[in-house]
Amino acid sequence: QKEVEQDPGPLSVPEGAIVSLNCTYSNSAFQYFMWYRQYSRKGPELLMYTYSSGNKEDGRFTAQVDKSSKYISLFIRDSQPSDSATYLCAMKGTSYGKLTFGQGTILTVHP
Amino acid sequence: DTAVSQTPKYLVTQMGNDKSIKCEQNLGHDTMYWYKQDSKKFLKIMFSYNNKELIINETVPNRFSPKSPDKAHLNLHINSLELGDSAVYFCASSQGTSGGAKETQYFGPGTRLLVL
Numbered sequence: 001q002k003e004v005e006q007d008p009g010p011l012s013v014p015e016g017a018i019v020s021l022n023c024t025y026s027n028s029a030f031q032y033f034m035w036y037r038q039y040s041r042k043g044p045e046l047l048m049y050t051y052s053s054g055n056k057e058d059g060r061f062t063a064q065v066d067k068s069s070k071y072i073s074l075f076i077r078d079s080q081p082s083d084s085a086t087y088l089c090a091m092k093g094t095s096y097g098k099l100t101f102g103q104g105t106i107l108t109v110h111p
Numbered sequence: 112d113t114a115v116s117q118t119p120k121y122l123v124t125q126m127g128n129d130k131s132i133k134c135e136q137n138l139g140h141d142t143m144y145w146y147k148q149d150s151k152k153f154l155k156i157m158f159s160y161n162n163k164e165l166i167i168n169e170t171v172p173n174r175f176s177p178k179s180p181d182k183a184h185l186n187l188h189i190n191s192l193e194l195g196d197s198a199v200y201f202c203a204s205s206q207g208t209s210g211g212a213k214e215t216q217y218f219g220p221g222t223r224l225l226v227l
Contacts, residue, residue: 008152032214043115043201043218044154086152091213093185098159099216106154 003027006102007028015111019076020086023102026070029093030100034064035074038104044088047075053090079109114138115219117202123225124192132187132222134202142166143185144216145177145207154201160185192226199223 006023013019021035032051036044048063050056050072056063062075072091076083090103115136123131144167145157159167160179170203174190185202202219 038152038217041221043203043220045218046215050213062144086150098156100156101154104154106152 001026002103003100004089004102006105008103008105010106010108012014012108012110013079015079015081015109017079017109019074019079019107019109021074021076021089021105021107023072023089023091024070025072025091025098027091027093028067028070030091031094032092033063033072034099035061035063035092036090036101038041038086038088039084046075047087081109082111084108113166115202115204115217115223116220117200117224120220121223121225123227126192126194128192129188129190130192130224131189132200132220132224134185134187135162136183136202136204136217136219138204138217140204140206140217142181142205142207143179143182144205145185145187145201146203146218148199148201148221150198157181158185158187194226197224197226200221 004025035048035049038044051067052061053067060077064073086106088104088106090099118133143159148154157171158177163179166218176188179185199221201221203216205216
């Protein structure tokens with residue numbers, strides 16, 4: 001069993017829809033949680049960064065962490081075709097910089 | 112200006128060859144990483160260097176050898192390439208390792224390696 005599980009999709013939604021992306025994890029030592037966006041043939045870029053449990057909002061993006069359930073989510077409001085990408089969750093505990101990634105969810109927002 | 116750059120972008124080679132991938136960051140970061148992304152998009156860390164010192168060395172065949180000549184550079188040398196080495200290799204850097212915003216890892220554009 002992988003430490004971080006993420007449904008690879010693909011997920012296809014119409015423009016303007018609310019998108020919900022999720023990851024579950026098994027390692028209770030994880031404290032830092034991130035969402036990366038990766039466009040085709042590009043490197044991942046950081047979207048959201050959250051420490052411990054709670055919510056964080058940035059524009060159309062909201063990240064939620066529920067450590068008790070070992071479950072994190074990313075919500076995208078008013079999705080746009082430019083949001084079409086692979087979304088990777090990532091997390092770490094206290095070890096030096098070692099990020100553990102989910103498999104990534106492929107999202108397509110169609111006009 | 113590109114923050115994290117990698118060369119080459121594409122690498123096609125025969126089994127058994129030796130190849131190197133270079134990475135440079137101009138962000139003034141202390142820590143650099145190598146990741147491997149397989150065909151299913153699964154991104155897995157291979158190595159990490161902090162101030163030229165190896166701090167993460169995952170279960171990677173010893174055919175893979177990282178080298179950090181200085182803080183701004185982290186190269187990856189691969190000996191005796193195998194078909195299973197075909198993947199996209201990403202370099203990344205971060206300001207620190209101890210947590211918080213300094214943990215933000217910035218990724219390069221990737222090097223697509225195809226072993227025939």
